[in-house]
Amino acid sequence: xxxxxxxxxxxxxxxxxxxxxxxYHLNMFCMSLMKAPxxxxxxxxxxxYLDRYPMxxxxxxxxxxxxxxxxxxxxxxxxxxxxxxxxxxxxFQQIAAVMSGVSQADYAAMMLAGGRTIEGNRSKGGx
Amino acid sequence: xxxxxxxxxxxHVPAIGAAIDNGRSGEDYWKPVFAGYEKSKGWIAGAKPDxxxxxxxxxxxxxxxxxxxxxxxxxxxxxxxxxEGWGPRPVPTVQGHPxxxxxxxxxxxxxxxDMTIVNRMDVDHGLTVPLSLMFGQPDAWPCxxxxxxxxxxxxxxxxxxxxxxxxxxxxxxxxxxPQDLNVQVWGxxxxxxxxxxxRAGLINREFDLAFLDRLVEDPExxxxxxHIDYVREAGSEGIELVMWLIMxxxxxxxxxxxxxxxxxxxxxxxxxxxxxxxxPE
Numbered sequence: 001x002x003x004x005x006x007x008x009x010x011x012x013x014x015x016x017x018x019x020x021x022x023x024y025h026l027n028m029f030c031m032s033l034m035k036a037p038x039x040x041x042x043x044x045x046x047x048x049y050l051d052r053y054p055m056x057x058x059x060x061x062x063x064x065x066x067x068x069x070x071x072x073x074x075x076x077x078x079x080x081x082x083x084x085x086x087x088x089x090x091x092f093q094q095i096a097a098v099m100s101g102v103s104q105a106d107y108a109a110m111m112l113a114g115g116r117t118i119e120g121n122r123s124k125g126g127x
Numbered sequence: 128x129x130x131x132x133x134x135x136x137x138x139h140v141p142a143i144g145a146a147i148d149n150g151r152s153g154e155d156y157w158k159p160v161f162a163g164y165e166k167s168k169g170w171i172a173g174a175k176p177d178x179x180x181x182x183x184x185x186x187x188x189x190x191x192x193x194x195x196x197x198x199x200x201x202x203x204x205x206x207x208x209x210x211e212g213w214g215p216r217p218v219p220t221v222q223g224h225p226x227x228x229x230x231x232x233x234x235x236x237x238x239x240x241d242m243t244i245v246n247r248m249d250v251d252h253g254l255t256v257p258l259s260l261m262f263g264q265p266d267a268w269p270c271x272x273x274x275x276x277x278x279x280x281x282x283x284x285x286x287x288x289x290x291x292x293x294x295x296x297x298x299x300x301x302x303x304x305p306q307d308l309n310v311q312v313w314g315x316x317x318x319x320x321x322x323x324x325x326r327a328g329l330i331n332r333e334f335d336l337a338f339l340d341r342l343v344e345d346p347e348x349x350x351x352x353x354h355i356d357y358v359r360e361a362g363s364e365g366i367e368l369v370m371w372l373i374m375x376x377x378x379x380x381x382x383x384x385x386x387x388x389x390x391x392x393x394x395x396x397x398x399x400x401x402x403x404x405x406x407p408e
Contacts, residue, residue: 005355012358083212092394100327112392115392116326
């Protein structure tokens with residue numbers, strides 16, 4: 001099979017079959033945070049709450065550490081992991097700043113100036 | 128006979144909904160976004176659709192990973208705003224049009240588009256933010272809405288070409304509905320944006336403007352653009368733009384562009400908006 005062209009896009013994890021299979025339980029844990037009582041239980045004891053789900057230890061650790069990019073690498077999908085952010089009272093823009101490694105002020109300024117440029121960001125080759 | 132009288136395309140950024148709901152639409156940051164919809168609100172007050180077929184995507188609200196329908200059509204009497212983790216948006220319950228929705232489902236399936244029929248579904252910002260942008264904050268939405276949810280979260284979403292053809296099939300289905308109804312088709316989501324990973328915040332104005340031009344003038348050409356081009360050029364969430372092709376497919380080959388608006392940014396996203404009218408051949 002030819003090289004997967006999506007893997008050439010820098011800083012981007014495509015939520016494909018492989019990621020979805022890997023991240024099923026991680027994402028379903030995130031989904032449970034849609035309900036207020038579950039958010040309370042998670043906040044009261046994060047480790048105990050995570051242990052209800054058959055996730056890998058590595059996945060649980062990324063959640064405990066709020067390692068947003070780590071969650072994506074281990075099969076998390078942003079629409080699911082953002083439910084953890086909502087539980088923490090964080091906005092999409094706040095976690096986007098963390099994932100791209102800049103302060104929230106710098107990220108917000110970048111967006112106001114027109115967003116992250118496509119130039120140099122199309123390909124890992126730097127195009 | 129039911130007839131499609133217009134197509135509307137718009138982004139459905141959740142932060143826009145939050146700005147409306149929290150009374151912040153007059154702030155300097157948000158003013159230019161809402162200014163782009165002033166003309167639209169006036170237009171739709173005169174256009175008075177009976178039913179909007181609203182193409183959108185669910186963002187892990189009604190559908191988790193347990194069930195991932197590629198195309199789902201809401202056939203219920205009503206649809207409640209979803210609790211997306213902050214409590215449901217304070218907007219009216221969406222009233223469906225079960226008779227037309229079931230007619231669409233049957234016609235589309237027999238036309239070889241294998242729709243998932245949904246009789247119970249909460250609708251998230253993907254559906255309610257476009258309604259707020261076009262209608263403001265009424266006590267009740269002024270028309271019926273048929274939600275048409277497209278999977279764009281789990282790769283692969285349907286191709287642009289499949290979306291375009293679904294739109295054409297929707298046009299055939301609406302034309303065969305015997306009641307006299309004024310129907311609009313809306314395509315929502317996009318434009319360029321990426322919410323995840325180190326490339327979050329990507330915006331590609333050039334791609335977006337070219338997309339708007341081609342969607343209006345050469346939709347068949349745009350329909351052939353592969354997923355990789357959207358993800359690479361418009362960001363991992365920019366792939367939502369394939370949903371606009373469903374709206375475009377439901378219109379005539381030639382269209383009249385009544386309104387166009389483009390603005391960066393709304394939170395992490397480029398906002399795009401079109402109002403198109405069919406031009407009968």
